[in-house]
Amino acid sequence: MNKTEGPSRVPPFAGAGNLVYREPQVPRFVSGSGCWLTDDGGRRYLDAEAANGTVAWGYDAELLREAYSRCESLPALPSFCESDLRLKVLSRLERLVSDALGAPGRVELDLGGAQAMETALRIAAAANGPGTVVVVEGAFHGRSGVTSMLSSSPRYRELLAATGLEVVRLPSPDCRRCPHSPVGGGCTTGCRSAVTRWGSELSGVGGKDFGRKVSAFVFESVQNVGGMVEPDHLWLRSAVDHARRQGAVVIADEIFTGMHRVGPRWGFQRAGVTPDVVVTSKGLTNGGAALSMVWSREPLGAPDRYRPGSHSSTYIGIPSALAVVDTVLDRWEAWTTVDKDVQRLEEAMRERLTAVASRHPSLVQRVDAMGGTARIVLAGPHAGRLRHLFRTAHPRAGALVATTGMADDVVNVHPPLVIGEADLDVFAEIFDTALEELG
Structure with missing residues (x-):
């Protein structure tokens, strides 16, 4: 008992x-x-x-023992200090996404998934200015003050939320609960049209022709918390393409789906979409450290766009966490x-x-x-x-x-x-x- x-x-x-x-x-x-x-x-x-x-x-x-043996001489560093180990990990993480998208990028580190999502939104705001964030009904992006506004359940906003953030939700991609088509029938032309209406005079959501624009479109390739829902691939491609035409930064939340959890290295590869920012966490550390990654396509994370000092955290440069990521990446590379x-x-x-x-x-x-x-x-x-x-x-x-x-x-x-x-x-x-x- x-x-x-x-x-x-x-x-x-x-x-x-x-x-x-x-x-x-x-x-x-x-x-x-x-x-x-x-x-x-x-x-x-x-x-x-x-x-x-x-x-x-x-x-x-053995994984943790091996990792900690790599950082015995540097158990901790001030958050504003650089190390060869951090640069090595950043380079390896950058290639994980750049190789898949065929485009160079830059990598920021953060703690959990919610913190990484907030960093991704900062990068989007640096590019477009503060604006509306478009997400998908049924989404979960964290429980912090900002990410609770992105997550669908009102429970996440009952105690503390960044209520000044304007969030617009696209219709749910869950065909089991969709009122517009037979259950299991897949997304129709009407469904794909519904996710591309914003940015017009009638939609109530600003686009490229308006002063207040959409800063970012955030999506999950598979909605884990929403019930393991995979959006229709044509539906998701339509949503991503429209967001990019309207000037929004496209952010892929790969915190759960990254590193082969749903098949390919990245979940967005299932639908054939190309995000501007990729956020991931879970598959990088095997639970041995709190560390997440935010990859942004050049030049979104360049110093003239996203100025040094825009982001910092006490623990994202500590060698013990970086050594865990370095060791886990060795495991992934060896798994041919x-x-x-x-x-x-x-x-x-x-x-x-x-x-x-x-x-x-x-x-x-x-x-x-x-x-x-x-x-x-x-x-x-x-x-x-x-x-x-x-x-x-x-x-x-x-x-x-x-x-x-x-x-x-x-x-x-x-x-x-x-x-x-x-x-x-x-x-x-x-x-x-x-x-x-x-x-």
Whole structure:
């Protein structure tokens, strides 16, 4: 039995707002190896959530040992100081995007994804001046004061938000919830037209012919928090092309989707779009450090546009975090078969999850998989309950999966990309048991 702190479930010294305490019983994990975590009671959990997709390489203590051996002589630096290690990491990160887009760029570093999104907006504002930001209904870009304004759920704006920021939302790309076309029918010509109406006299949103313009268009290639929704590719290309014609800086939020989580290196490659700014984080550190990357196409990040001193943070230059990124990038470079291996993972997850779902047709509507992710679409708003049963229903082991308040009928699955066939078999068994209990 997992330990609890009395009937309040939240220890008296712990902040109660954290997602950790959304359930009465909270496992306390003490170790991890491969794709498995172990709690303080000895129960093992197959991690199919992977720190929200961060732990692509699983739990590997050797990775951290190797990283820290690279920075023993420089454990910390003032934030205004340069190092060879930082320059090396910046150069490697720049090539990750520039090679994919065939265009040179510059890289800024930040802490979490929300901070990186704010940095991306600063770069856009430096180019276009402060203005409207266009996002997509169903989006999630963080919980900070600024990024909570970009995220769709009003819950993120209830306590603290940058209310002076004008944000306009394009119609949802989720065909399951779209009122304009049959479910699963795909985006129509009308849908593509709807995302290209802004910038006109009637739209209420300024464009290139108006004094107050749209500063940036921000999109996710796959809406993770929105329920693992992939926008129709033609729809997304239409939205990006229109934004660029109107002079907006196009920002790709690849915090979750970057580094092969949904197949290719970058999620935007699935739709064939070319952003001006790319933000990513999770796939760079395997959870070993807080560091994110903002790549901007030349000349957006050049010193005459984005002046030195426009951005700074105490921790983005510390050698320990940079060494973690440097070590993880070595792992990525050595994985020469990553595209084929992630494709095999997609097929393996789809096969197993579909087989289990077919035995419970009254509970599961459909199963989808893309790259190293999958989603289980339920017949009702039971995602939170099923997440709990994934952890508790099976007598020998649990599994960790993801759910969000923005999609209460969807369970998200995104394990470490190195998960093997035997572990996927165990996951399918736990899934089956959880559905039996739910039924």
